[in-house]
Amino acid sequence: ASGPIKLKMVTFLPKGDINMTAWMAFMKDVNEKAKGELEIVFTGGPEAIPGFKQFEALRNGVVDIIFGCESYYGRQVSGAAYTHLTRLDPIKERENGYYDFRVKLLKKHNIYYLGRAEFGPWFQIFTNKPVKRPQELAGQKIRVSATYEAFVRKLGAVPVTLPGSDIYTALERGTIDGYAWSVLGNVQAGWCDVCHYIIEPRIYQMNIEALVNLKTWQRLPSHLRKLMTDCMIANERKYSQVMVEISEKEFLEMQERGMKLIKFSPEDSRWYVNLAYEAGWEDVIKQNPKLGTKLRKLLSP
Amino acid sequence: MEWWLALLLLLGVMVVLMMSGMPVAVSFLLVDLLGAFLFLGGKAGVVQLVLNMMESLTSFSLLPVPLFVLMGEVMFHSQLGFKAIDVMDHWIGKIPGRLALLAILGGATFSTMSGSTLATTAILGSMLVPDMQKRGYHKSMSIGPVMGSGGLSMLIPPSALAILLAALNQVSVGGLLIAGILPGCLIAFFYAAYVVIRCLLQPHLAPSFEVPNLSFGEKLRATLIHVVPLGLIIFLVIGLIFLGIATPSEAAALGALGTIFLAAAYGKMGWETLKKSIMGTVRVTSMMFMIIVGSMTFSQIMAFSGASAGLIQLVTGLDLPPMMVLISMQVILLFLGCFMDNLSMVMIAIPIFLPIVNALHFNTLWFSLIMLINMEMANTTPPFGLLLFVMKGVAPKGTTMGDIYKAGVPFLLCDATAMVLVMIFPQIALFLPGLMK
Amino acid sequence: MALFSTLDRIFDGLLKAFAWLAGFMMMFALVSVSVDVVLRYFFNKPIGWVLQISEYILLYIPFLAAGYVLRQEGHIRIDIILNRISRRLQNRINMVTSLVGALVMLILTYYSTYVTYDFYQRGVPTLKYLKIPEFLVIMVIPAGCFVFAVEFVRRAFRLYRELGGNGRKQD
Numbered sequence: 001a002s003g004p005i006k007l008k009m010v011t012f013l014p015k016g017d018i019n020m021t022a023w024m025a026f027m028k029d030v031n032e033k034a035k036g037e038l039e040i041v042f043t044g045g046p047e048a049i050p051g052f053k054q055f056e057a058l059r060n061g062v063v064d065i066i067f068g069c070e071s072y073y074g075r076q077v078s079g080a081a082y083t084h085l086t087r088l089d090p091i092k093e094r095e096n097g098y099y100d101f102r103v104k105l106l107k108k109h110n111i112y113y114l115g116r117a118e119f120g121p122w123f124q125i126f127t128n129k130p131v132k133r134p135q136e137l138a139g140q141k142i143r144v145s146a147t148y149e150a151f152v153r154k155l156g157a158v159p160v161t162l163p164g165s166d167i168y169t170a171l172e173r174g175t176i177d178g179y180a181w182s183v184l185g186n187v188q189a190g191w192c193d194v195c196h197y198i199i200e201p202r203i204y205q206m207n208i209e210a211l212v213n214l215k216t217w218q219r220l221p222s223h224l225r226k227l228m229t230d231c232m233i234a235n236e237r238k239y240s241q242v243m244v245e246i247s248e249k250e251f252l253e254m255q256e257r258g259m260k261l262i263k264f265s266p267e268d269s270r271w272y273v274n275l276a277y278e279a280g281w282e283d284v285i286k287q288n289p290k291l292g293t294k295l296r297k298l299l300s301p
Numbered sequence: 302m303e304w305w306l307a308l309l310l311l312l313g314v315m316v317v318l319m320m321s322g323m324p325v326a327v328s329f330l331l332v333d334l335l336g337a338f339l340f341l342g343g344k345a346g347v348v349q350l351v352l353n354m355m356e357s358l359t360s361f362s363l364l365p366v367p368l369f370v371l372m373g374e375v376m377f378h379s380q381l382g383f384k385a386i387d388v389m390d391h392w393i394g395k396i397p398g399r400l401a402l403l404a405i406l407g408g409a410t411f412s413t414m415s416g417s418t419l420a421t422t423a424i425l426g427s428m429l430v431p432d433m434q435k436r437g438y439h440k441s442m443s444i445g446p447v448m449g450s451g452g453l454s455m456l457i458p459p460s461a462l463a464i465l466l467a468a469l470n471q472v473s474v475g476g477l478l479i480a481g482i483l484p485g486c487l488i489a490f491f492y493a494a495y496v497v498i499r500c501l502l503q504p505h506l507a508p509s510f511e512v513p514n515l516s517f518g519e520k521l522r523a524t525l526i527h528v529v530p531l532g533l534i535i536f537l538v539i540g541l542i543f544l545g546i547a548t549p550s551e552a553a554a555l556g557a558l559g560t561i562f563l564a565a566a567y568g569k570m571g572w573e574t575l576k577k578s579i580m581g582t583v584r585v586t587s588m589m590f591m592i593i594v595g596s597m598t599f600s601q602i603m604a605f606s607g608a609s610a611g612l613i614q615l616v617t618g619l620d621l622p623p624m625m626v627l628i629s630m631q632v633i634l635l636f637l638g639c640f641m642d643n644l645s646m647v648m649i650a651i652p653i654f655l656p657i658v659n660a661l662h663f664n665t666l667w668f669s670l671i672m673l674i675n676m677e678m679a680n681t682t683p684p685f686g687l688l689l690f691v692m693k694g695v696a697p698k699g700t701t702m703g704d705i706y707k708a709g710v711p712f713l714l715c716d717a718t719a720m721v722l723v724m725i726f727p728q729i730a731l732f733l734p735g736l737m738k
Numbered sequence: 739m740a741l742f743s744t745l746d747r748i749f750d751g752l753l754k755a756f757a758w759l760a761g762f763m764m765m766f767a768l769v770s771v772s773v774d775v776v777l778r779y780f781f782n783k784p785i786g787w788v789l790q791i792s793e794y795i796l797l798y799i800p801f802l803a804a805g806y807v808l809r810q811e812g813h814i815r816i817d818i819i820l821n822r823i824s825r826r827l828q829n830r831i832n833m834v835t836s837l838v839g840a841l842v843m844l845i846l847t848y849y850s851t852y853v854t855y856d857f858y859q860r861g862v863p864t865l866k867y868l869k870i871p872e873f874l875v876i877m878v879i880p881a882g883c884f885v886f887a888v889e890f891v892r893r894a895f896r897l898y899r900e901l902g903g904n905g906r907k908q909d
């Protein structure tokens with residue numbers, strides 16, 4: 001008798017990163033329920049396959065399954081990364097047809113879309129220059145990645161591109177005024193020691209997906225495919241909540257470490273959040289008008 | 302394939318290839334091809350290797366490497382640096398091995414301005430080593446001190462690697478930077494003590510030479526003309542970072558530009574000099590980066606095949622007392638450091654070490670600093686170490702790798718002594734960060 | 739023979755041209771990063787593409803220059819053992835390692851050409867600031883590897899010719 005089917009898995013974050021909480025739980029769940037039949041094997045993080053090349057590794061069958069950040073391959077799939085712009089939870093995405101749409105989209109790349117590997121954490125802007133109204137952010141130098149560039153530009157702020165490893169020194173020395181980032185990871189990177197304010201309104205959604213090589217997926221017996229799908233859906237339900245709790249804890253810890261919250265009036269907050277999505281979608285639609293328009297409709301409440 | 306078999310196979314082939322005189326970069330690439338085919342999976346694996354090769358270099362944090370090399374080359378070809386060293390030499394008294402001491406002093410000083418070990422070594426090497434050889438210094442007293450003090454820039458802030466390590470180990474970045482100051486000074490002191498004692502015992506290693514006795518006024522004048530302007534470049538580099546005008550990588554560009562303009566201001570920047578400097582930089586950069594391509598992708602294959610994890614788990618899984626675990630971790634790192642670049646080495650080790658370190662309740666800041674010293678050593682432990690190759694790149698013609706290995710050993714022993722001291726007396730690392738609170 | 743020496747000279751020219759292109763690119767990165775700092779600090783108008791382009795240049799420099807560096811014997815080799823054996827044996831070993839090196843670089847040329855062509859056909863974009871097709875970035879790998887391979891073959895020939903005489907290397 002042959003042993004269990006082994007799925008080689010890589011992740012764009014190193015083992016032990018807080019963002020992988022939900023994903024690790026999913027892996028454990030599958031490995032327990034499919035004991036003897038199927039095993040997801042953690043083969044490594046970015047030290048084994050560089051993050052930006054994991055999508056290709058999956059396409060080519062070097063690995064079978066990845067925990068991947070959509071900003072790393074979104075442009076390749078749909079002309080622009082967009083999944084951070086969703087305003088639905090993963091279960092709604094499954095119900096309203098978006099999930100099937102995404103499956104079809106990724107199929108063209110020899111990849112099967114299993115689901116939202118992580119959902120819950122949001123993004124924020126952090127700055128060293130306090131403001132009273134969002135409009136005052138204009139002119140501030142904000143370090144961005146492609147995810148927030150359009151928004152920061154719309155705010156009238158100056159988007160600065162710097163490697164992530166330079167953020168600490170750039171903040172400490174004032175080369176940049178602030179940066180945009182996920183709510184998770186700021187404590188770990190030490191940035192909350194050199195950055196003093198959090199702009200309160202939360203924008204966007206962590207854009208991480210569980211992807212499987214299409215051939216691997218098709219070769220799996222149907223009961224194992226169902227098992228993995230069920231585990232993924234259960235995980236999306238349960239861990240979206242858990243990840244939000246983890247994020248809230250981190251959000252509090254940043255404040256305990258001395259970062260102060262900048263709150264806007266309700267109208268200003270609405271304007272700010274609105275602008276974030278407006279700018280994000282505008283950029284996506286500019287890259288790919290047909291798909292962008294459709295996606296915007298699908299992912300808005 | 303079992304991880305240990307994979308490890309033996311990959312390392313075995315690589316050692317044979319390197320010993321046969323195959324260029325190091327190409328030895329790595331051949332092993333990479335083999336490993337990619339075996340472990341990443343046939344042709345798709347080799348395709349992945351190519352993709353990984355691309356990714357290993359497209360990183361902005363590598364930009365200071367060619368730029369600092371260029372600074373050194375410009376100083377070297379325009380002869381800006383030599384005059385400055387001559388002048389500093391006038392000020393230093395008749396101490397045994399004074400050029401070697403100058404290298405250590407210069408290295409420690411330059412370390413406070415450079416976050417890149419490679420760049421520090423390259424600039425010290427191209428500025429000092431030819432001069433030392435001209436003065437009849439033995440290779441152990443020229444290459445050794447330069448390589449040793451080049452490594453200091455990893456400990457003494459600013460340090461790109463300290464920032465990275467702090468992020469990986471989840472400790473305060475500022476804390477780790479500050480923690481490096483005392484151990485860095487300690488190591489510099491050991492280096493200096495070693496140089497003085499060795500030169501007292503064997504004066505022929507560093508022949509003393511007569512420096513025309515200049516009056517105080519003349520010395521001052523020479524300093525104003527030849528040293529102070531160099532200080533301006535250095536100030537340009539740190540000053541821009543300090544004032545928040547530029548990031549370290551950007552400051553490297555402005556520093557290099559400043560050096561070219563300064564050489565021009567001295568009337569020493571002809572078309573020929575610029576051409577030589579650019580070509581020299583391209584040569585050294587290509588050599589180093591091809592090795593980085595080979596070694597980074599090699600580390601990735603080791604990680605993917607499970608060889609690295611297996612090796613580390615084997616040694617750490619022996620259920621030893623905590624101090625023994627700490628020591629064996631450092632021994633593993635030393636061993637890995639012999640063969641691969643220090644960044645890849647910690648990338649592989651940290652995910653496995655860190656949970657153990659936490660389980661044993663070690664102070665992670667202290668642990669990170671010990672690791673940082675280890676990373677410094679990995680740069681000079683034979684047969685593979687980036688500093689060794691940088692040295693080879695800037696050393697005079699006829700210098701063999703053997704010469705470079707030998708020259709490095711005493712300084713490695715100094716590093717090891719410091720590492721042991723930090724292990725026994727954690728306060729060496731933790732005292733300054735403790736003051737921050 | 740005349741054809742060979744012409745080809746030889748053309749190839750030497752090509753090596754130099756590639757190395758010069760690498761040098762030019764490095765200076766371009768140097769200047770653009772500096773200009774970017776000035777524009778950002780004084781005018782609040784940074785150039786967005788500088789980071790991305792500099793990263794690509796970091797890939798271009800070593801691959802463009804690798805063959806030229808081999809021509810100048812500038813690649814690091816471990817010579818502890820080679821230095822202890824006869825010149826003749828040294829030459830032979832170097833010849834073999836050169837041919838093996840050529841083979842390695844040819845295999846890499848083949849696969850990187852495949853990747854480049856695949857990226858070109860699929861229109862894979864880069865994922866950063868500028869939407870440059872990724873094949874334009876990665877194509878330096880096959881180009882550099884090929885030139886590197888040819889230079890290894892030439893090196894083997896040079897060593898062979900040295901062996902042909904009295905077996906001693908003429909410096």
Ligand code: NA
Nearest residue numbers: 412415454459
């Ligand atoms: Na330093």
Ligand code: NA
Nearest residue numbers: 638679685686
């Ligand atoms: Na080493």
